Amino acid sequence: MFLLNPFYPNLKIPYATATLWVAPYILLGVYLLMYSFFKETNPFLKRNRFYTNLVFIPPILFGLMTNFILRSLGVEDQWRYNTWIIVFSFVIFLVSIIRHGFLGIQLSFQRQQLTHKMQTMTSGTAMLNHALKNDLGKIKLFSDKIKRFAVDCSQQELTEDIQVILNAQQHIYSLLNRIQEQIKERTLYLDMINLIEILERCLRTLGPFLTEIRVVRDYGSSALLLCDEDQIEEVFYNILSNALEAMSYRGKLTIRVLESKKNVVVEIKDTGVGISKENLPRIFDPFFTTKGDSSRNFGLGLSYCYNVIRMHRGSIEILSKENQGTTVFIKLPK
CATH class of the missing domain: 1.10.287 (Helix Hairpins)
Known part of the structure; x- marks a missing residue:
């Protein structure tokens, strides 16, 4: 840019020249953002990518048009309208960071x-x-x-x-x-373990209850991470047991393991009775249970799971509809 259009002594940006490389650069970035959204299969991550795109893509494209393309055509004053598109993006940003999280940050x-x-x-x-x-x-x-x-x-x-x-x-x-x-708040004893081995161990323990369950495994990685093996095994045992109970020990159980650079995500999906819209916000509350036998179920299983995952600096999300099954997503940092 400097060699083709020396700024000195006339400090004027050559927008026609700038557009030739700025436009492809921005359009490629927008394409990658959209590609990552459509490629994502995890519903929670897909939702986060959707809000990321909604915040970034409109102002980026609007800015490309007003700051470069129109200026290169001799239309100078349209950049003043950038304020409104930035206000729009900021509102979307506030909504997403409070409700769902944004770029890994959530005000929850x-x-x-x-x-x-x-x-x-x-x-x-x-x-x-x-x-x-x-x-x-x-x-x-x-x-x-x-x-x-x-x-x-x-x-x-x-x-x-x-x-x-x-x-x-x-x-x-x-x-x-x-x-x-x-x-009780327990101490974490961290060690490098293979998460798939833990999942398989839980399934072997639950073997007598799997006779009428079709188990679908989709292990996309080795899933090595630093965690407390005993407590994480207890978490997955609890969640798998809940899934089998919800299906009355017959149906389809899907277990997927996804891996990124920093995290391992485990998705456990059942075809059971699901959770009602009214009960879903309360499932992690201590002593809340929808199971009939209160002498055996204190409503502490998911509270315990939440606590263990929180201590590992991970997250647990549950997606469920009544009579349509439940999907549990657990994200753990490596």
């Missing part, structure tokens, strides 16, 4: 709220467990004492009644342990 008040709920619940439940276990210990101590007295006095009915109390005490104690185990 709901997630912050959920994290706060988990932290509050963890500390609150720990204090409650401590208090209850102290009282349960007293109940067991004095029940054992009364039981020994009843046995010594050959009071069969009293012995049986005290045993009912002891059984109930042990049941409550076991429930408290199960709840505490699922909600």
